[in-house]
Amino acid sequence: MTAELQDVLNFVSKQSPLNELPSASAHYFVNHSEMVYLTAHNQADALQGEEKYLYLVRTGIFDLVDVSGEVITRLSTGDYFGYPSLLTGEEIQSHLEVQSPGLILMLPQISFDFLRREYKVFEQHFVKAHKKRLLSSHYQERSKGWSERKISKLMTKSAVVIEPSATIVEAAKVMQVEGVSSVMITENERLKGVVTDRDLRNRVLASELNPEMPVSSIMTPEPKFIFENNRVFSALHLMLKHNIHHLPVLNEERVPLGMVTSTDLLRLQNSDPVQLIGQLYKASSTQELKLLAKEIPVLLRSFSNTVEDISFVGTLLSGLTDALMSRLTELFAKQHGKAPCSFSWICFGSQAREEQTLDSDQDNGLIFCNDIKPAERAYFASLGEFVTSHLVECGIRACPGNIMASNEHCRGTVDEWTARFHNWMTAPTPQAMLNCKIFFDRRYICGDQSLYQDLNVQLGEIGQQELFFAAMATDISTNSVPIGLFQQFKLQRSKDKSKYLDLKTRGVAIINDLVRIYALKCGISKANTQARLKALKDHMQLSKRDIYNLQDCWRFLTQLRLRSQIEQHQLPANCINPETLSSMERHQLKEAFHLIKQAQQACVFKFARGSL
Incomplete structure (x- = not known):
């Protein structure tokens, strides 16, 4: 046996399931397979032809792409492909795209079938792999039925818009003609507000308002919105969080494309996680929140088996934590009165990245307006302690580094936060670098969002260091x-x-x-x-x-x-x-x-x- 052939045999012998079989199986595989060097120039020839093969990647990196152009999986050394068609007899629909040229071993159908007959473990390996592929595809399609689908795919009508100067009665007529329950108010193609059929009932008819007044007088200004490439789950979360039923959809240039309603979205899903988020936002007491939070670990474990994109589990868990935080701030206000000045509750770390796991701990803080009075800070110290301590009781661990709103160093005005970031960036000590890893991953949760936006603007003005x-x-x-x-x-x-x-x-x-x-x-x-x-x-x-x-x-x-x-x-x-x-x-x-x-x-x- 030549040194080159021995090298191939050594490689094949280490691959599952051949590493579990007698050495004769690896010898057979090598002796009955051929090797090709695949590059971008000959990639079109791969997976073509009448004869089917089991492919084993020895070197290189390749993308297996389906007929729609979506990457099914990335293949590298030790990966098999081609076995679904060998097992089912179906034609190969996918194709390869070379990311890094390399060598591929090709075992023909007749030799693959021989190894299946001779070694039960060999057959079971590929049958299980095929089942896993089918199961993965099933869950992917199932998840795309609602949670993974892009919002833009759900819109059946283009944006129904009207100028702010139009009258209320004109807006009502547009809604009647278009057969919609809402209309967007735009100026120079930019969203200014939304008017719904509920607004017509409550703000016009019930108040006996003159219908010849401009529609801008009854619109909801600066409404919540979502971008067209966001997922359905994000829209549902936003609606549940803010108790809204109409959500404008914008493109990346912030031009309105259409509207989705809670009815549209809820018709698509029957999901325990979404229902639980809704229950968290409506919980009447901290005790009810704690009872609901006990369902989260079990729910996450079962739900993780039904999604293809594992990052969605992190998004879901972060959404549940967002709901807990938001509701706790509201329950605190019910018990202790309205906040003495505007504030913004923010989160950091894995929650901010929407990448929480079952082991994630807390990272959060508070932003106040710059004109806060010293005596008013006591309210927020109590708020921080209330929310973080109850989160612990809900199963979300306290941060070992004390990055929590209960810590006075995680509370501050816009200017105070800006000064902290400026110090970290201009004097990058090891501790400053640790702070940057946490605090530069941040996200708004509830309260006055303009404070969070002001902080981001000021941080952007610090400049590149x-x-x-x-x-x-x-x-x-x-x-x-x-x-x-x-x-x-x-x-x-x-x-x-x-x-x-x-x-x-x-x-x-x-x-x-x-x-x-x-x-x-x-x-x-x-x-x-x-x-x-x-x-x-x-x-x-x-x-x-x-x-x-x-x-x-x-x-x-x-x-x-x-x-x-x-x-x-x-x-x-x-x-x-x-x-x-x-x-x-x-x-x-x-x-x-x-x-x-x-x-x-x-x-x-x-x-x-x-x-x-």
């Missing part, structure tokens, strides 16, 4: 992925000697840090990691391949992380024993860590040259 970016990049480089020489895992050990990898600290957190620094550099205000990566495609800081790799790694690690929490392997939180993974998953995990390490090195080179 090269020293700050160099310090951030240097800090990112200090956290290494758990891969050593020869691509071996560098494992940690628990007190009972169990071996594990920390997927959060040594994986997901590094990606979050990398994406954050690029987003800040480009002035991207979004907090969610996937949303930031999507927005980065419009900038020149990262190549599309790098963005895709980071998206892929983040999803894969998050999937493993959530699975470890749900299955509860008696390991530290966010950790997994790689020995419990399949050979394919172990390979994918090593590849993910390798790509993260490359991204770290590129980040340091870009931002911290000469500062290390």
